[in-house]
Amino acid sequence: MPTATVIYRSASGTTRRLAEEIGAHLESRSINTTVQSVGDADPASLAGVDIVLLGCWTSGLLVVAQHPDEPWKAFVRQLPALSQGRVGLFTTYKLATGSMFAKMRAALAGKVDRVDLELKSRDGHLSEAGRLALDRFLGTV
Amino acid sequence: MATTIKQIDDFLALKRIAVVGVSRNPKETSYTLWQELRQRRYDVVPVNPATPEIDGRRSYASVRDIDPPVEGALIMTTAAVAEQVLEECVAAGIHRVWLYGGLGGGATNEATIAAAERHGLDCVAGHCPYMFLPGTPVFHSIHGFGKKLTGSYPKPG
Numbered sequence: 001m002p003t004a005t006v007i008y009r010s011a012s013g014t015t016r017r018l019a020e021e022i023g024a025h026l027e028s029r030s031i032n033t034t035v036q037s038v039g040d041a042d043p044a045s046l047a048g049v050d051i052v053l054l055g056c057w058t059s060g061l062l063v064v065a066q067h068p069d070e071p072w073k074a075f076v077r078q079l080p081a082l083s084q085g086r087v088g089l090f091t092t093y094k095l096a097t098g099s100m101f102a103k104m105r106a107a108l109a110g111k112v113d114r115v116d117l118e119l120k121s122r123d124g125h126l127s128e129a130g131r132l133a134l135d136r137f138l139g140t141v
Numbered sequence: 142m143a144t145t146i147k148q149i150d151d152f153l154a155l156k157r158i159a160v161v162g163v164s165r166n167p168k169e170t171s172y173t174l175w176q177e178l179r180q181r182r183y184d185v186v187p188v189n190p191a192t193p194e195i196d197g198r199r200s201y202a203s204v205r206d207i208d209p210p211v212e213g214a215l216i217m218t219t220a221a222v223a224e225q226v227l228e229e230c231v232a233a234g235i236h237r238v239w240l241y242g243g244l245g246g247g248a249t250n251e252a253t254i255a256a257a258e259r260h261g262l263d264c265v266a267g268h269c270p271y272m273f274l275p276g277t278p279v280f281h282s283i284h285g286f287g288k289k290l291t292g293s294y295p296k297p298g
Contacts, residue, residue, distance in 0.1 A: 009180060011278055013167050016176075039180035059276065069276040071180050 004033040004051035007041050009072035014092045015057045017124035022053060022090065025126060025134055038075035047080045051088070051138070053117070054108075058093035058100045066098035068107060076107045088117030088137055092124050144265045145298020149273050152239050152265055155212040156184055159204045159235070161226050162218035162248075163187040165195055170243060171217040174270060178215075181274065186211055205233045213237035215270065216248040223248035224256050231260045242267030268295065 004026045008019035016037070023035035031051065046052050054076070060066035068076075068091075089104050091097055101118045108115070117137040119130050126134075152158075158178065164171045172195075178185045187195045190202040201207050204214055204226070214235050216223050223240060226248075230238055238257060241247040249267040257264035271277050272285040288294040 011177070012173060013176070037176075037180050039182050059278070061279065071182075071276070074182075 001030060001032045002050040003048075004031045004053065005041070005046055005049045006033060006035045006053045007038060007046075007055065007075070008035070009038045009056040009069065009075070011057045011059075011069070014121075014124035015055050015090075018090060018092055018121050018126060019053075019055050021124075021126040022055075022119070022134065025131055026051070026138075029135070029138055031138070038071050041075070043075060043078040044080055046082060046085075048084060049082075050085045052082055052085055053088045053090060053119075054104070055090040055092075056100075056104065058091050058097055060098065060100075063096050064098065066093070066096070066100040067103040068100065072104075073107050076111065079108075079111050081110070082112045086116050086137065087112045087114070088119065088134075089115055090117075090119040090121070092121050094122070143298075144268060144295045146295045147298045148263060148265050149268070149295060151263075152213055152215075152237055153270070153273060155237065157186070157209075157211045158183055159186045159188050159201075159207060159211040159214040161188040161204060161214055161216045162222070163189050163195055163200070165189070165192055171241075174215075174217070177271070177274065177277075188214075203233075204229050204235060207233070211235060213239070215239045215241060217241040218248055220248055220250040220253050223253045227253065227256050227260055227262065230262065236261075237263045239265040239270065240267065241269065243269050 006019045006023045008015050010016035023033045026033040056068040056072040058066045059069045091100050097120050160175045163175045187200040189200045192200050214230050240249040242249040254266050271281040
């Protein structure tokens with residue numbers, strides 16, 4: 001059975017909810033999934049995982065200067081190279097994600113070869129489109 | 142007793158901290174702040190006598206029960222309860238405390254500040270940790286800016 005770890009950084013609980021819904025969807029696809037916050041997860045433990053999903057709330061000034069916040073970046077700095085598994089990103093936001101995914105990818109430079117999924121949600125719920133995107137992503141594993 | 146930035150920095154430099162009065166309700170500030178500190182890799186220990194567990198973490202009835210002991214206590218109860226918590230902190234050998242201050246006063250009032258002084262505690266009184274954690278949502282910075290405008294923001298010290 002493939003393994004997945006969903007890591008989230010949540011300020012208000014919305015990104016945590018999305019992480020938990022992503023985790024439940026992966027479990028429903030028979031993937032052994034762990035959902036953890038950046039405060040609880042051991043970065044080194046992600047090295048051998050088949051699927052890694054990294055999520056963070058969209059910080060910034062609503063429509064400009066969006067970026068992942070320091071606790072997420074601190075976690076990413078401690079990550080080993082994730083060359084074995086597939087990596088996806090997710091975020092929650094109020095008005096726009098703007099440069100959020102670009103900044104997340106930049107933070108991961110040198111840690112991952114490529115990012116195969118970018119998933120976003122305003123309310124922390126996984127939409128039908130989000131489920132389909134996840135399924136397409138899983139099809140590549 | 143005016144809180145200084147140095148006291149706040151010293152408190153936030155601690156690793157193992159009791160958060161007294163953590164709610165089980167995810168919408169409550171005490172819960173979100175506890176989660177925030179967890180995500181910033183603080184070893185935060187919830188204290189709430191009404192429940193043995195919050196989010197899978199053991200919740201203690203009192204700071205006196207925590208083992209191994211904590212280095213400091215963030216008190217997020219009402220002020221009426223905070224005086225008793227301060228006494229328990231003294232009994233537990235905790236000398237660094239933060240009396241949470243938010244809308245409605247939180248754990249801070251004249252009586253709790255006086256009690257902290259009487260016990261000789263190093264006390265941060267009447268501020269919200271969110272204002273001093275880097276990279277929090279912008280409204281916390283606005284809160285801090287408002288305090289600077291009104292002269293109630295802590296001085297360097």
